[in-house]
Amino acid sequence: MTDNRSSDKKIRVGVVFGGRSAEHEVSLVSAKAVLNAIDPEKYDVALIGVTREGRWISLGDAQLAAGNKPDPLALMEPFSNPKAGDNAAQTALLPDPSASKRGLAEINNLSGAASLQFGAPVDVIFPVLHGPYGEDGTMQGLLELANVPYVGCGVLASAVGMDKVAAREIFKQNGLPVLAYVSFKRKDWEKDPETKEVLLDRIEAEVGLPNFVKPVNMGSSVGISKARNRAELAAAIDTACRYDRKIMVEKALNPRELEVAVLGNDDPVASVVGEILISRKSDFYSYTAKYQDEEVSFTIPADIPAELSDRLRAMAVQAFEALDCAGMTRVDFFQDRDTGEVFLNEVNTIPGFTPVSMYPMMWEKTGMSYRELVDRLIELALERHTDRNRNELRVQ
Numbered sequence: 001m002t003d004n005r006s007s008d009k010k011i012r013v014g015v016v017f018g019g020r021s022a023e024h025e026v027s028l029v030s031a032k033a034v035l036n037a038i039d040p041e042k043y044d045v046a047l048i049g050v051t052r053e054g055r056w057i058s059l060g061d062a063q064l065a066a067g068n069k070p071d072p073l074a075l076m077e078p079f080s081n082p083k084a085g086d087n088a089a090q091t092a093l094l095p096d097p098s099a100s101k102r103g104l105a106e107i108n109n110l111s112g113a114a115s116l117q118f119g120a121p122v123d124v125i126f127p128v129l130h131g132p133y134g135e136d137g138t139m140q141g142l143l144e145l146a147n148v149p150y151v152g153c154g155v156l157a158s159a160v161g162m163d164k165v166a167a168r169e170i171f172k173q174n175g176l177p178v179l180a181y182v183s184f185k186r187k188d189w190e191k192d193p194e195t196k197e198v199l200l201d202r203i204e205a206e207v208g209l210p211n212f213v214k215p216v217n218m219g220s221s222v223g224i225s226k227a228r229n230r231a232e233l234a235a236a237i238d239t240a241c242r243y244d245r246k247i248m249v250e251k252a253l254n255p256r257e258l259e260v261a262v263l264g265n266d267d268p269v270a271s272v273v274g275e276i277l278i279s280r281k282s283d284f285y286s287y288t289a290k291y292q293d294e295e296v297s298f299t300i301p302a303d304i305p306a307e308l309s310d311r312l313r314a315m316a317v318q319a320f321e322a323l324d325c326a327g328m329t330r331v332d333f334f335q336d337r338d339t340g341e342v343f344l345n346e347v348n349t350i351p352g353f354t355p356v357s358m359y360p361m362m363w364e365k366t367g368m369s370y371r372e373l374v375d376r377l378i379e380l381a382l383e384r385h386t387d388r389n390r391n392e393l394r395v396q
Helices: 024-037 072-079 138-146 155-162 164-173 193-206 230-241 287-291 306-322 358-366 370-388
Strands: 011-018 043-050 056-062 090-093 104-108 115-118 124-128 181-185 211-215 225-227 246-251 255-264 269-277 297-299 327-336 342-348
Touching (some): 011 024, 024 072, 024 124, 043 072, 056 072, 090 138, 124 138, 164 181, 164 246, 164 306, 181 193, 211 230, 225 230, 230 246, 255 358, 269 306, 269 358, 306 327, 306 342, 327 358, 358 370
Parallel strands (some): 011 124, 056 090
Antiparallel strands (some): 090 104, 181 246, 211 225, 211 246, 255 269, 255 327, 269 297, 327 342
């Protein structure tokens, strides 16, 4: 597809936020921050909200230049009730790659017969969707079918990055250090009491106590618990089973939590290293600590030796390339306070963009403002889309 936009025409960005995952509220806060930062001189913005039930709602165009930026929290409030959006203008993104239909179609079903009405096509989609059904390759697959440029990683990196076990296996193959872990399926845990005891024995033998129990496919620390004894371990697994069919248990450390932001496509670059300082009220960087605990603080750049900073930044780029990431990824590390060893914890392919999120803060401390970061991400999305469309789809 040829990009026919003139240089003086604003780029039309579709910002998609909300979503079906447990990170719905985080997405709304991230979207607000993106809208506050995006340059009204360069972009027009179409707002697309996704309800908790997965219904896409057209929320109109953002009036960015008016000085009264829209608040996604308020925009989505009328649709918080599952039935509230039934008569709203539902929006769909069709898997139709023709340029004239690239983007948004309103579905008019009020007369009893569904009809589609296409609005202005979008030039690029900025998905601000955290967790399943947005960050895990599902949204990216739809955008690939529609041949719409989009910010962030592709299908493969998004899916593998969301799956903590699959990502760890790739990291190990690339020589990146990861913690010992045990993984299993929910059905095995819930089969019968005898199976539970066998699993608990295996975890204690291979990982030990204390440990952390995690849903494999979830972000923002949702469903994660620390277990110090066998009873807490069983309860933590029950909690994780509420959020995913795959569970992992990994060794607990006395860690420093260090993070690196990576930006780019085929030539990624790493930000300065940041450190998360957890208040005494929390044993780890939990969902509450991330978004509600005022005692959590950050040190950017982290107070670490230059050699360690350089090593973490190199490892972050290596992880980015191992998963074939694109656009943006936040790479999280643990450093054992007792031994000094460093372990790669996970990658986040749509990191938080809230005012207290590490990804934009680390780039700001590296010398790139939030507005410049949004610009660069959109630029990378269009660049990658152009490169992908060089592929021949038919045998000549």
